[in-house]
Amino acid sequence: MEQGRAMAPAGEPTFAERAYRDIRDRLIMLEIPPGAPVNEDLLAQSIGFGRTPVREALKRLQYERLVVAYPRRGTFATEVNITDLAHISEVRRQLEPTAAACAAERATAADRAVLGELLRRLEREATVGQAGDALMRLDLQVHRAIYAATHNPYLEDTLVRYDNLATRIWCLFVDRLPGMAGHVVEHGPLLRAVVDGDRDRAAELAAGHVSGFERAIRKAI
Incomplete structure (x- = not known):
């Protein structure tokens, strides 16, 4: 077989x-x-x-x-087409805050344990520093853990797809983005808001993160 x-x-x-x-x-x-x-x-x-x-x-x-x-x-x-950035960001600006709010509201004890461990890893990263590849993978883990904590498989699947596409764009321009570590570490307050169950704060931080990502990429082009 x-x-x-x-x-x-x-x-x-x-x-x-x-x-x-x-x-x-x-x-x-x-x-x-x-x-x-x-x-x-x-x-x-x-x-x-x-x-x-x-x-x-x-x-x-x-x-x-x-x-x-x-x-x-x-x-x-597929080619990485920078013109796709606007389309991807349009979707993420709508759905990332929704996902963060849902995660803050619905996360189980097990979810919060996973998110808490990721928060501790981010805090270590703020003082130790990692290579670019490791940072990218940590960023993916953070996003996927938040999406999973929504307990909405349709929302999770959609956002995983769009975050994957956004990450490809990020990887393409990573050499022009010296503040990459800061971009990843700024997930800390978002994770804290989700763990604490603060849905409004989580949504606000998620929206700001998406907008900041798009601005950083456009500045690097």
Whole structure:
């Protein structure tokens, strides 16, 4: 039986889900550069799964605008188009404050424990400092934890998609953004507001974060 069709143990992500997460994050972090061909065989070898889960993952990633497939040409990582920034920000300005408010209101004790640990990591980052790649991954973790705490799978899925696209833009211009660490660390007050259940403060901070991100990118262009 091809490994991709094997059943994962109960409660664990399927091979297709694991392949999807791995390839998705490679695309987000530009480890697979924009416009680069996506070779199913090479990906399957590097991930350690068969071609079936990789093929399934690429279908999902095409829907999420991270890859594009052309007949008789193959599959490619989508280009990072700076003109998309306005469209992405338009969606995030509406939904990020909603998500932050919902998370503050609905987060379970387990959610608040996760968010509290991320807050402590951010506080350590403010004094120690990390490499750019580690900062980017920490930023993704913070956003995804807040979205998960909304307990609204439709809102979570939508915002994960748009945050992924925004992060690709950020990665493209990271060398021109010397204040990246500050941008990530400023999540601290937002996390505190969510943990404390202050929905209005959380929404306000989330809105400011999205606007600040867009201004920083436009200044770097």
